[in-house]
Amino acid sequence: MAPEIITTALGALGKVVADPVKDSAMRRTAVIKILKRLHLDPNQPPKDFESLYAYALIEELNGQPPAVLRLFEDQYVQRSFRRSFDADDWSTxxxxxxxxxxxxxxxxxxxxxxxxVEQTLVNFITKFQELVNRSRDPHSTRLENKVDAILKEVTKTRKAEEAHRLVENPERACATPAERLRDDARIWFGAVGYTLEQEWAPSDDSAALLVNVPTRRPGRFDRVVVLCVDGELGLHHLDLLDSLIAGNNAAEGWGVAQLRISEASRRRAADSDDRFSCFSFDELIDLEVNFEPYIDWLQSEVEKRMINTRYVPLSCRKDEINPANGEPVDVSNYHWQSGGLDRYVQTWLTDPTKKHLSVLGEFGMGKSWFSMHFASKLAEAWKDAKSRGLPRPRIPLVIPLRDYAKQTSVSGLLSEFFFNKHKIGLRSYDVFRVLNRMGRLLLIFDGFDEMASRIDRNTMVANFWELAKAVEPGAKVLLSSRTEHFPEAKEARDLLEARVPHPRPGIHRTALPSRLLSSSLSMTPRSRRCLGISSVPKR
Structure with missing residues (x-):
């Protein structure tokens, strides 16, 4: 049975249908009258879901036929609407x-x-989401549910990626978990300019480094003992760290765990007058790199362009290719009703064996909106994981290639992105490469066609291979492009799945930092009615 406020709202709307109001001013007056009758503020949407649903009914369905009102009163429709809202997946x-x-x-x-009815539903969803953004509390609830779903996959993905690293690097497989963490810390310290004096294993579940950390005064360093531990960092590790600080005449000690640090250890470190510090590996990265301003920009851009309220799920398809002859044998269709492009890309992110994915679509199909929408969703999960001390998903870096059309190298393109456009304080380009290889980033190159237009085929192929240099071990690179630059599907597949050699003699795929493990998708069109084109601004 529908909640009373929804039933009352639909009853009031039914009376309006019996005596329709044609004048827009009078219609608004009627809407306000109904809202007030239900004790709802016409200027401020309510904060609970049921009242918000009733509010949206009154604002959007005023004057609709009785059959439409009965549809939105149906308990199965209401329940599926709630599930769609919670999951941020309107296909349900x-x-x-x-x-x-x-x-x-x-x-x-x-x-x-x-x-x-389908267009009415699209309009109702749009209205509901506009009200959500004005009320904020339900919006926060939806984001929390959506973020939790992403975070549940992060730990599994991290474990799968580590298992894949062990297969690719036999030497790493021979090391203990503490030694692997120490090796990652050593690589990170080298990238950010810390110098290494010594490394050793003081206990079975730990590994140590003695490093020199630059201070604010040029040419001056602090000597720091870094103790990397397997599992949770506990008080007994801080006791060990205390003795190592004294034995090595160090200024301070850092305890580093992959993720878990006991509350007592954090409390003791906070009371140690800077003798101890406790970090997860993500927090260790935070000491040198601050992505928060970029993420704030990304989320504000999504809101400014109204992508958060007007984005609609997209379908896609993937040609199934016979590896023996390179010819298509069938097509896998991923419909928007089942998650479509969003779900496919999210699943791709969890596969450590696939580093590169290309998405092809015609002009106006929503490639750029998808890039921003997907990145925003991942960025929200990253911020939430950071605040809660959970494993973080990759940081999504949306790089519109039209803004960097004059760059001739991927290092120049990314340097422009980090240092000039977003002022992300990396000490050097090597810091980006380390983060990329450690699986901390998702690179989204949006609009390869912007680099492909007005140039010859050889230059287009060379540009692709230049971008492919970012596809290193541990990397995830998403590339979008219009289909119009590829008259034949096979031509697009061959290039974007790295089967076309570099046009310059002597440059081969093996010269790249890694094998380019690729796949490509094609976005499939939906009808204007399903997309709700009339209410969605041009992307």
């Missing part, structure tokens, strides 16, 4: 409404709709 309610429409053709349980 779309599927339920589709089933209801089919059922109604046979039973007429709702009556004659007399309206485009």
């Amino acid at each position: 309610v779309r599927n339920e409404v589709e089933l209801a429409i089919q059922r109604n053709r046979e039973t007429l349980e709702f009556g004659h709709f007399g309206a485009d």
